[in-house]
Amino acid sequence: MTELKNQNSPFIHFHQKISFKFDGIKYYGYKGDTIASALFRNGIKLIGRSFKYHRPRGIYTCGIEEPNALVQIISEYSEPNVRATVKKIYEGMEVESQNRWPSLDFDIGSINNVFSPLFSAGFYYKTFMGPHKSFWKKIYEPVIRKAAGLGKPPKEFKAISSHLHHNVDIVIVGGGLNGLLAAVSLINTNYDVLLIESDNQLGGILNNSSKINEINGKRSQEWIKETIENIENSKNIKILKNTLVTTYNYINHLIAVEDKYVGAKPAEDKVNSTLHKIRTEHVILSNGHIERFLSFQNNDLPGIMLGASFEKYVCRYGVIPSKEPVIFSNNSNSNSLIQTLLELNIKPKAYIDSRSGEQIEGQLFDLIRKNDIPLYTNAQVKAAYGNKKLEKIIVEDSSGGTSEIATDFLCVSGGINPDVHLFTQSKGLLDWDEKDLTYKPSTPFQNTITLGSASGQFNLEEVENEINKKLKIFSPNKIKIKIKPSTANEYQIQKLWEVAAHKSSMWSKSFIDLQNDVTTKDIRQAISEGFDRIEHLKRFTTNSMGTDQGKISSINALGIVSDLLDKKVNEVGTTIYRPPYAPLSFAAIAGRNSYEFYDPERKSPIHQWHIKNGAVFEDVGQWKRPWYFPNSKSESMHDAVQRESKNVRENAGVLDGSTLGKIEIKGKDALNFMNLIYTNSFTKMKPGSARYALMLGEDGMVKDDGIICKISDEHFIATTTTGGAANVLACMEEYAQTEWPNLKVYMNSITEQFATFNISGPKTREIMSKVFSEIDFSNEAFPFMTFQFHEFEKTQIRIMRASFTGEMGYEIYVPASSALKIWERIHEYGKEFGLIPYGTETMHLLRAEKGYIIVGQDTDGSITPIDLGLNWMIGKNKTDFLGKRSLTRSDTVRSDRKQLVGIMPTNKEDQIQEGQHILLQETIETPVPMLGHITSSYHSPTMGHTFGLAVIKDGHSLIGTKAFASTSDQKTIPIDIVKPIFYDEKNERLVS
Amino acid sequence: MLVIDCPYCGPRDQSEFSNGGEAHVKRPDGSQDISDREWGEYVFIRSNPKGLFYERWVHSHGCRKWFNCVRDTSTDEILEIYKLDDPQPPLKKFENKIKTPSGEPDVGSGNFTVKK
Amino acid sequence: MKKNYSIFSIARNALSGHKNWPKMWRSPEPREFYDAIIIGGGGHGLGTAYYLAKEHGLKNIALIEKGWLGGGNTGRNTTIIRSNYLWDDSAHLYEHSLKLWENLSQELNYNVMFSQRGVMNLAHNEHDIKEIKRRVSANNLNGIDSEWLSKEEIQKMVPIMNTDNLRYPVLGASFQPRGGVARHDAIAWGFAMRADEMGVDIIQNCEAKQIRTKNGKIEGVETSKGFIRANKIGVVASGHTGVLAETAGIRLPLQSKPLQALVSEPIKPIINTVVMSSAVHAYVSQSDKGELVIGAGTDSYNSFTQRGGFNIIEETIRAMVELYPVFGKMKMLRQWGGIVDICPDASPIISKCDVEGLFFNCGWGTGGFKATPGSANVFAHTIAKNEPHQINAAFNLDRFASGKLVDEHGAAAVAH
Amino acid sequence: MREVIRSNDVEIKTFSTHQIIIRGSGNSEFNNILNKKLKLLPPSDNLRIVSDDNHILAKMSFDQWNLIFLNDNKDFKVQKICEDFNEKASILATNFSDAQVFFQIGGNNTFYMLNKLTHFDFREKNFKAMTAAQTLVARIDCNIYRLENHMLISCNRSFADYFEDRLIDAVNF
Numbered sequence A: 001m002t003e004l005k006n007q008n009s010p011f012i013h014f015h016q017k018i019s020f021k022f023d024g025i026k027y028y029g030y031k032g033d034t035i036a037s038a039l040f041r042n043g044i045k046l047i048g049r050s051f052k053y054h055r056p057r058g059i060y061t062c063g064i065e066e067p068n069a070l071v072q073i074i075s076e077y078s079e080p081n082v083r084a085t086v087k088k089i090y091e092g093m094e095v096e097s098q099n100r101w102p103s104l105d106f107d108i109g110s111i112n113n114v115f116s117p118l119f120s121a122g123f124y125y126k127t128f129m130g131p132h133k134s135f136w137k138k139i140y141e142p143v144i145r146k147a148a149g150l151g152k153p154p155k156e157f158k159a160i161s162s163h164l165h166h167n168v169d170i171v172i173v174g175g176g177l178n179g180l181l182a183a184v185s186l187i188n189t190n191y192d193v194l195l196i197e198s199d200n201q202l203g204g205i206l207n208n209s210s211k212i213n214e215i216n217g218k219r220s221q222e223w224i225k226e227t228i229e230n231i232e233n234s235k236n237i238k239i240l241k242n243t244l245v246t247t248y249n250y251i252n253h254l255i256a257v258e259d260k261y262v263g264a265k266p267a268e269d270k271v272n273s274t275l276h277k278i279r280t281e282h283v284i285l286s287n288g289h290i291e292r293f294l295s296f297q298n299n300d301l302p303g304i305m306l307g308a309s310f311e312k313y314v315c316r317y318g319v320i321p322s323k324e325p326v327i328f329s330n331n332s333n334s335n336s337l338i339q340t341l342l343e344l345n346i347k348p349k350a351y352i353d354s355r356s357g358e359q360i361e362g363q364l365f366d367l368i369r370k371n372d373i374p375l376y377t378n379a380q381v382k383a384a385y386g387n388k389k390l391e392k393i394i395v396e397d398s399s400g401g402t403s404e405i406a407t408d409f410l411c412v413s414g415g416i417n418p419d420v421h422l423f424t425q426s427k428g429l430l431d432w433d434e435k436d437l438t439y440k441p442s443t444p445f446q447n448t449i450t451l452g453s454a455s456g457q458f459n460l461e462e463v464e465n466e467i468n469k470k471l472k473i474f475s476p477n478k479i480k481i482k483i484k485p486s487t488a489n490e491y492q493i494q495k496l497w498e499v500a501a502h503k504s505s506m507w508s509k510s511f512i513d514l515q516n517d518v519t520t521k522d523i524r525q526a527i528s529e530g531f532d533r534i535e536h537l538k539r540f541t542t543n544s545m546g547t548d549q550g551k552i553s554s555i556n557a558l559g560i561v562s563d564l565l566d567k568k569v570n571e572v573g574t575t576i577y578r579p580p581y582a583p584l585s586f587a588a589i590a591g592r593n594s595y596e597f598y599d600p601e602r603k604s605p606i607h608q609w610h611i612k613n614g615a616v617f618e619d620v621g622q623w624k625r626p627w628y629f630p631n632s633k634s635e636s637m638h639d640a641v642q643r644e645s646k647n648v649r650e651n652a653g654v655l656d657g658s659t660l661g662k663i664e665i666k667g668k669d670a671l672n673f674m675n676l677i678y679t680n681s682f683t684k685m686k687p688g689s690a691r692y693a694l695m696l697g698e699d700g701m702v703k704d705d706g707i708i709c710k711i712s713d714e715h716f717i718a719t720t721t722t723g724g725a726a727n728v729l730a731c732m733e734e735y736a737q738t739e740w741p742n743l744k745v746y747m748n749s750i751t752e753q754f755a756t757f758n759i760s761g762p763k764t765r766e767i768m769s770k771v772f773s774e775i776d777f778s779n780e781a782f783p784f785m786t787f788q789f790h791e792f793e794k795t796q797i798r799i800m801r802a803s804f805t806g807e808m809g810y811e812i813y814v815p816a817s818s819a820l821k822i823w824e825r826i827h828e829y830g831k832e833f834g835l836i837p838y839g840t841e842t843m844h845l846l847r848a849e850k851g852y853i854i855v856g857q858d859t860d861g862s863i864t865p866i867d868l869g870l871n872w873m874i875g876k877n878k879t880d881f882l883g884k885r886s887l888t889r890s891d892t893v894r895s896d897r898k899q900l901v902g903i904m905p906t907n908k909e910d911q912i913q914e915g916q917h918i919l920l921q922e923t924i925e926t927p928v929p930m931l932g933h934i935t936s937s938y939h940s941p942t943m944g945h946t947f948g949l950a951v952i953k954d955g956h957s958l959i960g961t962k963a964f965a966s967t968s969d970q971k972t973i974p975i976d977i978v979k980p981i982f983y984d985e986k987n988e989r990l991v992s
Numbered sequence B: 001m002l003v004i005d006c007p008y009c010g011p012r013d014q015s016e017f018s019n020g021g022e023a024h025v026k027r028p029d030g031s032q033d034i035s036d037r038e039w040g041e042y043v044f045i046r047s048n049p050k051g052l053f054y055e056r057w058v059h060s061h062g063c064r065k066w067f068n069c070v071r072d073t074s075t076d077e078i079l080e081i082y083k084l085d086d087p088q089p090p091l092k093k094f095e096n097k098i099k100t101p102s103g104e105p106d107v108g109s110g111n112f113t114v115k116k
Numbered sequence C: 001m002k003k004n005y006s007i008f009s010i011a012r013n014a015l016s017g018h019k020n021w022p023k024m025w026r027s028p029e030p031r032e033f034y035d036a037i038i039i040g041g042g043g044h045g046l047g048t049a050y051y052l053a054k055e056h057g058l059k060n061i062a063l064i065e066k067g068w069l070g071g072g073n074t075g076r077n078t079t080i081i082r083s084n085y086l087w088d089d090s091a092h093l094y095e096h097s098l099k100l101w102e103n104l105s106q107e108l109n110y111n112v113m114f115s116q117r118g119v120m121n122l123a124h125n126e127h128d129i130k131e132i133k134r135r136v137s138a139n140n141l142n143g144i145d146s147e148w149l150s151k152e153e154i155q156k157m158v159p160i161m162n163t164d165n166l167r168y169p170v171l172g173a174s175f176q177p178r179g180g181v182a183r184h185d186a187i188a189w190g191f192a193m194r195a196d197e198m199g200v201d202i203i204q205n206c207e208a209k210q211i212r213t214k215n216g217k218i219e220g221v222e223t224s225k226g227f228i229r230a231n232k233i234g235v236v237a238s239g240h241t242g243v244l245a246e247t248a249g250i251r252l253p254l255q256s257k258p259l260q261a262l263v264s265e266p267i268k269p270i271i272n273t274v275v276m277s278s279a280v281h282a283y284v285s286q287s288d289k290g291e292l293v294i295g296a297g298t299d300s301y302n303s304f305t306q307r308g309g310f311n312i313i314e315e316t317i318r319a320m321v322e323l324y325p326v327f328g329k330m331k332m333l334r335q336w337g338g339i340v341d342i343c344p345d346a347s348p349i350i351s352k353c354d355v356e357g358l359f360f361n362c363g364w365g366t367g368g369f370k371a372t373p374g375s376a377n378v379f380a381h382t383i384a385k386n387e388p389h390q391i392n393a394a395f396n397l398d399r400f401a402s403g404k405l406v407d408e409h410g411a412a413a414v415a416h
Numbered sequence D: 001m002r003e004v005i006r007s008n009d010v011e012i013k014t015f016s017t018h019q020i021i022i023r024g025s026g027n028s029e030f031n032n033i034l035n036k037k038l039k040l041l042p043p044s045d046n047l048r049i050v051s052d053d054n055h056i057l058a059k060m061s062f063d064q065w066n067l068i069f070l071n072d073n074k075d076f077k078v079q080k081i082c083e084d085f086n087e088k089a090s091i092l093a094t095n096f097s098d099a100q101v102f103f104q105i106g107g108n109n110t111f112y113m114l115n116k117l118t119h120f121d122f123r124e125k126n127f128k129a130m131t132a133a134q135t136l137v138a139r140i141d142c143n144i145y146r147l148e149n150h151m152l153i154s155c156n157r158s159f160a161d162y163f164e165d166r167l168i169d170a171v172n173f
């Protein structure tokens, strides 16, 4: 086959040959070629197999609307479902066809075509149910699933993609004729303008067809060049090329994706694509139109293509898919195709038009006559035939006579639609145009202006007028433009939704959705079964659910349905256009917010020390916390925790508690405010003392806990849980602003300002006295639950006597910049007393022995303070605090609620397991009634066996009785229900 | 993503804000003697209109201030933003402002892309 | 006419070019009066009508739907089905449903393609592990299949998952083998067809506008097709239930929010089970057509626009590519939203109310598809008997006054 | 000041400095107290910055002022200023010197680089010189100060490593 070039195409670099592989065979194309245009150059027409029937398929379009020519790009981590009509080739590219086995030419799956009469719409709902239901799981489903999908899964790849936000005044979507003109009108105005074009060339229709030869007396390419220069020189306009707008959200929020490697292999270490997130005041949609196809028997054969696409291959890509194509149309959009071909001395083999001779534009008529092109008017292509490619067509004319035309190529045009996808995404409403037989934008919902084809304005004489009128609100530069079209100015079309089938058989098919193999027969069947709402029809037949979302076919389907139901198309409606406009890469959406930046890591000021000392970390929210400190590589977590715990009980240990939330509260009404926020009363509390406090939700359930330091009635410092820090501050702010605006109070988070070290154990006092030698740590000078400010080496620190482990202890609050210095000092002086660092797991174990709860572990949002046995923490005389009223609801006062208890295995060697449940019976016959569950459980080095905390029904009165705990292997162990305290019940060690 | 015009900072992307649900819900204070049911209504029940809605937002990643607005939940359009101590604007004021008749169409009408 | 579907009926129809299939359901005009009206033609509503006719012998029933059958959340969800819920009340309800799912294709003679490929919930930190182990234990004691999977077991089942090399590593998972996915539209259509066969009037494009009551009793409902009298009304309108309840003077503890989902382009099978992760918010399964069906989150604000912010999609996708590095080269084909009605305790309401003859089935939030047959079944019982089935007794409206919530928030992976 | 990166027409340095967060009513008494102490009249317009050789004083929202010390100061001196403010019950002054780290960003591509990380509208007409803002940058809370010739961004200390990595990444990709 000789290569057919249109050397006039300015976009193809004919001197730059590029080699690439398709299904393992090497081919050549030129720089600028898409995979599709390059394959045409090489005479390849069979590109893939269809989804359901595995029918041979070729290239149907020349752009993003392509339903058929989807390929796998092996050389880019095997990216599936790439449109051959968009993706440009580069040296060394490897492409593979999809959905065929063993080969494209001989595909076993095509046997489906033989059985196709059985695979009617929705056939699977009606079959695969017998003879027994087990057949579904064992036999039918695996077979169905195997057939799924088009391309193969891609390979692992962490693509680099970045995001870029824009804030502008006007976005112009589409840099075709109208987009360029809109930009020109905004040159040097006060608006920030972004002009976005999906192609790598501006100009749109001017590049893709010969419709317009001259603008303002210049050749159109010359005009484009000049225009772009003018736009680029204007400071207020920015042009983004290779950027596809995919999403038009509320408040003019647009998402667009920019391909950084067009016609080149993406580099692995550079940004491959950019996701633009654009916020603008106004949007101008000048994104053009889409040509639709025609339905007739076997309209899917390779060799059949949209007429405008054929023209685009010739003009834009400089390749001529066929030397003697037949053209079949019902409208004037293909007129310029004939013009284009004749200019290249190519004579179409025949022109078939469903319109009558009188309806056809005079200009076209003359052209056809003059060039002696066989003309069929009032005629339709009834069927196409061929083996894996088009060989002949059957034409029926007005008299009902048929004739056969042998041909390898057929260009079809069923009319054009404004590309309304983005407009409807923005929630603009469409209206059916009975003359042009298409939906057109009607009422915009946002500040949206549509121009040119995108507005359904197909008359070239109107361009100047439309722009000047619609952009008036911007007081723009006035556009003066003289367009010299090559063919008719006006658009004209005749209704032809479907050509009746030629000799119809069980196997005959006219496709309405090429990708999903939906035929017009399927549409009829759906209507007959009662799926007559367009949304039902879509879901029942899968029409327009492919990767092309029915861009070239959905209007035809609407037309057929409206005829079948005898309704106006407007009454049939459309299915919903949803984002994205075209499939949008996951990598682009993720941008840099994934992988190493998935979520920030928050680090304590002495994080590096922990790393150096071998800490194993635990994720607590965004924080990294030392979990335990193994003393060697081989020490297990269990051993480390037992060792750390024992050491704290016997000597001393120190924990980095810097992640605890810390809030400073101040103001005239601070006391009042704190009394409302927490269950406790702080009224009688002495300045300088500290108190354990609970915070509830309005539903009465425990939300957070912490220690409150009272500096004065006007000034408090509160701690919160690590996970609850942000919520507690937000909650305080909310109530201060919205419920009690009269209370004069301010709060600041000081979490980040201070590091917190919790030191505890019997040797603590000695260590502290060494570290801070000026401070008197005696019981009298520094009693339990008090705090003091001190100056240490010219920085202010706060020390509080409190403990979460059950041993006597202190919490030291030091400014973050001094943290490491003081932490190291503690270790230095503590060494001789056996001080070690310990992690969160040991802290959890020790506090559980002491019966202290962890909010979120021993509570789950369904536990009140009363359930926890913490009635004493509720300020009895307070008239109000968050959640107070909820504590007296009928369910919260029930005595048999789930309550916190301790549990011990009756046989000490039994293991109590966290998360298991408490039962009254030994044997498990499901469903078995559960009393509640084990919230915490550890092996205690002090007691030498496991123990736990549990919340169980009526727990408080069950203390002293026996029950059973389930185990993860579905057995039970006998347990004793005990008070939730296992260590130093009298608090002697705390106050010592 | 909405753009919300914070009365203190100016228009910002919605990602900076947190939603606080219905506005103008008065918390019964502790001295009030109310039934379980009335209290339950305060804790759990908020209006949920399809249409004009008094709503609270907080500029949580900005100035941390709370404010109110009137938003149409059928279109997401924010019609007025006002500070906590500003008077509650009467809904009458907005009734005609919504750009499309029903705003966002009814669930599953399937026809809403088309002008009737 | 009873419709009997099998490969033989298809072959027979193939011969006549599939032109003579019977209609799935009639399109009747509403009568003046019905014993019971169901408002809302989603799976729950259609199922309710079906069970009312089938199990309670009610003859004079109408179902009114403002748009098209199954066009609400039934037609737009990620179809995850499981019953491994934490609390006894929830577990019994969802397990009741799961059992019905297992026989539904046969019962309806319509293939709902319930695919029991298993559902996995990932744990990403110590807290997740604790929650999940607790839930697995509760499930087992309730007789529900549920197991704890180690990281190695997960890797075997889902080899494409990145378990270690991510910000929140995968530490384990719960797995319910009997869970899975189903064909969402089919259950609506199947219920509708069989309900219609038993004489239920299914009326589409009929919007309930105002529920009319008199002296604390139901009178009927004002619709876009006129006023219809009824003895009993069951409201199953999902996101719109709160709006309808308000017309009868009932305030429900519901907030309606957009919940989004998306599908990728179709590819050959790569993931054979359903994987959910609450911590990083990514839910995925692969449909029989080949798309990845991915569930995202809700927007923070109330809205009836069936769409949400792009930020929600972004959150989900970045978690997806982190968990599954092979998805970096995948593309999103379509994203959409549905309006879910969310209850404060993340559990549904299946209850009567102060108005005699008025019943609600709502609050399913982000996870009611799995409950479709079970919820419909016990709701039909509640309407017919005027009192709850023991399975839905806990899901009453009184709980918001008494405080006896069924709080599924604490339980990891409430959603979907 | 430590240089973080200088590339692609962006220059980023990082430093920590003393800072006090002052909460109060903004009434004349409040202004007087600040003015007396600092010789700076607190801005009354929201998000405005006033400065002298040693201080930046920015009004961050209607009841918060951020006081940043540009030159090295002694810890105890700042602590003293804090305590002096705190003498008044109606003022809460918090020493924030260790709570945040600062990044100074300059160069022609500053906004382009930052807009990879934030939606914030840096256009002159919406964010004039000598104004401040609180917003999300790289998904975390930041304060931004637009000075005459460069920007200052501060974020919480625990995020410092992360934020620095994000800035470098944004310059490079």
Ligand SMILES: Cc1cc2nc3c(=O)[nH]c(=O)nc-3n(C[C@H](O)[C@H](O)[C@H](O)COP(=O)(O)OP(=O)(O)OC[C@H]3O[C@@H](n4cnc5c(N)ncnc54)[C@H](O)[C@@H]3O)c2cc1C
Pocket (backbone or CB within 6 Å): B107, B108, C039, C040, C041, C042, C043, C044, C045, C064, C065, C066, C067, C068, C069, C070, C071, C072, C073, C074, C075, C076, C077, C078, C079, C080, C081, C206, C207, C208, C209, C236, C237, C238, C239, C240, C241, C244, C259, C260, C261, C295, C336, C337, C338, C339, C340, C364, C365, C366, C367, C368, C369, C370, C371, C416
């Ligand atoms: C994106 C998404 C993902 C989800 N994923 C899952 C999942 O994986 N697993 C799971 O179990 N659940 C999931 N869910 C939840 C699940 O879809 C719903 O809980 C369930 O489908 C609700 O069914 P329904 O029949 O109650 O409601 P719907 O199907 O919404 O039906 C309600 C019907 O009422 C109609 N209606 C409303 N107002 C009126 C009126 N005034 N008059 C007449 N008719 C009216 C509506 O048009 C609608 O058809 C998901 C939901 C969404 C949105």
Ligand SMILES: NC(=O)c1ccc[n+]([C@@H]2O[C@H](COP(=O)([O-])OP(=O)(O)OC[C@H]3O[C@@H](n4cnc5c(N)ncnc54)[C@H](O)[C@@H]3O)[C@@H](O)[C@H]2O)c1
Pocket (backbone or CB within 6 Å): A173, A174, A175, A176, A177, A178, A179, A196, A197, A198, A199, A202, A203, A204, A205, A206, A243, A244, A245, A246, A286, A287, A288, A289, A332, A333, A416, A419, A451, A452, A453, A454, A457, A458, A459, A460, A463, A488, A489, A490, A491, A492, A581
């Ligand atoms: N008389 C006739 O038969 C006839 C037929 C068709 C068009 N016309 C006329 O031709 C003119 C066409 O000019 P035009 O400017 O309307 O269209 P155009 O085709 O010249 O430009 C549209 C541009 O938008 C780009 N685009 C499309 N979707 C995009 C997206 N999502 N993101 C970014 N870019 C996108 C395209 O790549 C293209 O360059 C119109 O004035 C029309 O009246 C006449």
Ligand SMILES: Cc1cc2nc3c(=O)[nH]c(=O)nc-3n(C[C@H](O)[C@H](O)[C@H](O)COP(=O)(O)O)c2cc1C
Pocket (backbone or CB within 6 Å): A535, A544, A545, A546, A549, A575, A576, A578, C075, C076, C077, C078, C079, C184, C263, C287, C289, C291, C293, C306, C333, C334, C335, C336, C337
């Ligand atoms: C499980 C499931 C799978 C889907 N698969 C596809 C698909 O392959 N192609 C497609 O275009 N849409 C698919 N959709 C999305 C629907 O087209 C549609 O967007 C969704 O049902 C919501 O309806 P709406 O967009 O009409 O509002 C799927 C939806 C669901 C729930």
Ligand SMILES: [Zn+2]
Pocket (backbone or CB within 6 Å): B006, B007, B008, B009, B010, B059, B062, B063, B064, B065
């Ligand atoms: Zn603000």
